[in-house]
Amino acid sequence: MATLAQQIVNGLVLGALIGLIALGYTMVYGIIKLINFAHGEVFMVGAFGAHFTSAYLLPDAMPWYAALPVLCVAAVAVSVTVAVLMERLAYRPLRDAHSLAPLITALGVSILLQEVVRVFYPGATAPLPFPRVFVDSQLTAGSLIVQWTGVLAVAVSPLLAAALHWYVERSRLGRAMRAVAEDPDTARLMGIDLNRVILATFVLGAVLAGLGAVLYGIHYGQIDTTMGFQNGIFAFTAAVLGGIGSIRGAMLGAFCIGMVKSLAGQYAWGGAQYDYVWVFVLLILVLMFRPQGFLGRLERVRA
Amino acid sequence: MLEVNGLSVAYGAIEAVKDVSFTVAEGQVVCLVGANGAGKSTTLRTVSGLLRPRRGEILFRGRPIHHLPAHKVLATGIAHCPEGRKLFATMTVEENLLLGAYLRRDHDIARDAAHVYELFPVLGQRRHQKAGLFSGGEQQMLAIGRAMMARPSLLMFDEPTMGLSPIMIQRIMDTIGVLRDQGTTILMVEQNALAALALSDHGYVIDLGRTTLSGPGRQLLADPRVREAYLG
CATH class of the missing domain: 3.40.50.300 (P-loop containing nucleotide triphosphate hydrolases)
Structure with a gap:
């Protein structure tokens, strides 16, 4: 019983973190129908940006309420910069190309970023300890252990998703994003600058990924160059599971995946080494019976 | 011109x-x-x-x-009311009109929307409904209204x-x-x-x-x- 409760807690935390990455996948797909496989790397470079700031720029002793916001700003700045460069240099020139071209480019950008960080970041060939910049203690109830960092992630992630949802539904830019997603040519006739709106979508996704990176770092305590790839796969799966293009779907999918991975790692055949297998089993099952995902809309061919 | x-x-x-x-x-x-x-x-x-x-x-x-x-x-x-109306079907009448006024920064947007509703009362009565639910003629009215919102x-x-x-x-x-x-x-x-x-x-x-x-x-x-x- 205590183990079950513990795994549920672990699953919630993982789901919250994956959700922040999944939002970037779903937003970019929603607007330009591109699976940006390099989005996991946007998350990864954010973590390294925060690590760099902490290791080389900040004084050693800083209270967490000062250090945490600084690291968040640093992570977001690095994630956004990389995402903007990615869109401008890699994807924008391929805007009118066959859709396979940007997809393969995304894979290339993903590998490029992993390798650049691995080769040039000091010590990044092995996992690096992430600074403990949040309350480094835990809640205990019997044998159940809940890290405060996990509480933070589970509290903040759905709030950010709700804020994003509100922004997309209510703001002028959000309305423009939905217009571009629905019909880019007609959106242009409304006076919408496609390039600006698409760039803004990448930026929003990167902001969430950067914040997710800091939450991830303080919770798991270490980062490495493959964290973006691994979690990106889960996040992409979460976005598809929830219905790609849907903000609420991405969050729902992420919590499902966190939960399945955590519970299957404990109870299913194969244990923790095979936990990810069950994630994809879930994906296949859902796609068999509901190809559009939980909250997605079926693509209709426009007349 | x-x-x-x-x-x-x-x-x-x-x-x-x-x-x-x-x-x-x-x-x-x-x-x-x-x-x-x-x-x-x-x-x-x-x-x-x-x-x-x-x-x-x-x-x-x-x-x-x-x-x-x-x-x-x-x-x-120059505004363009395209062939096939091309409304944003998943958005409401009101959102479609606001998109028509996307480039405007003035404070008369609400008044112009009210003018469109006056011209086509059916749009005003159903302003919070999704554009995709309307008949062909009503959609054309909305497409015209949306183009007017840019004040071309x-x-x-x-x-x-x-x-x-x-x-x-x-x-x-x-x-x-x-x-x-x-x-x-x-x-x-x-x-x-x-x-x-x-x-x-x-x-x-x-x-x-x-x-x-x-x-x-x-x-x-x-x-x-x-x-x-x-x-x-």
Whole structure:
């Protein structure tokens, strides 16, 4: 019983973190129908940006309420910069190309970023300890252990998703994003600058990924160059599971995946080494019976 | 106001518009008529910046605009109400109107929306419903309203009566007449040449990508070549 409760807690935390990455996948797909496989790397470079700031720029002793916001700003700045460069240099020139071209480019950008960080970041060939910049203690109830960092992630992630949802539904830019997603040519006739709106979508996704990176770092305590790839796969799966293009779907999918991975790692055949297998089993099952995902809309061919 | 000279537009190797020239004077209703595939829609899409011409020039108030992206063409005062209405079907009536006013930063947007609701009461009553739920005629009203929200000085309509009932066709044509009376210049593309030319100050016949005939609307209506080709 205590183990079950513990795994549920672990699953919630993982789901919250994956959700922040999944939002970037779903937003970019929603607007330009591109699976940006390099989005996991946007998350990864954010973590390294925060690590760099902490290791080389900040004084050693800083209270967490000062250090945490600084690291968040640093992570977001690095994630956004990389995402903007990615869109401008890699994807924008391929805007009118066959859709396979940007997809393969995304894979290339993903590998490029992993390798650049691995080769040039000091010590990044092995996992690096992430600074403990949040309350480094835990809640205990019997044998159940809940890290405060996990509480933070589970509290903040759905709030950010709700804020994003509100922004997309209510703001002028959000309305423009939905217009571009629905019909880019007609959106242009409304006076919408496609390039600006698409760039803004990448930026929003990167902001969430950067914040997710800091939450991830303080919770798991270490980062490495493959964290973006691994979690990106889960996040992409979460976005598809929830219905790609849907903000609420991405969050729902992420919590499902966190939960399945955590519970299957404990109870299913194969244990923790095979936990990810069950994630994809879930994906296949859902796609068999509901190809559009939980909250997605079926693509209709426009007349 | 608008001057198109020797326009040629191609999709890859296919030249949809070969040599189209026409002018629209301020305050006029001008109509381009012609068969399906003659290049009328392509011409409008090029004027509004969605397509780039291969040759020729487009001048608006004397300034070339054929190199501008679509959002900048709208900013000069040319709105385009596209073929097939192209509403944002998953968005409400109100959101569609707000998108029409996307470039505006003034405080009269709500008043202009109220004006559209006055003109088309059905839109006002159902302003929070999704545009995709409306009938063809109602959707056309919303498409016109959305284009009006940009406060254009030149409004282009591409097949505004396509698929509508005769009563609705009359209603749409009356509305276009009202817009003209209020000072908006109109450029229209229609297969329904009878209704369109009757309303037009000037008409051009486009055939296989070229402007072949032109004249005042009523004169073209009476022209035996036009009657034979487009009016049956």
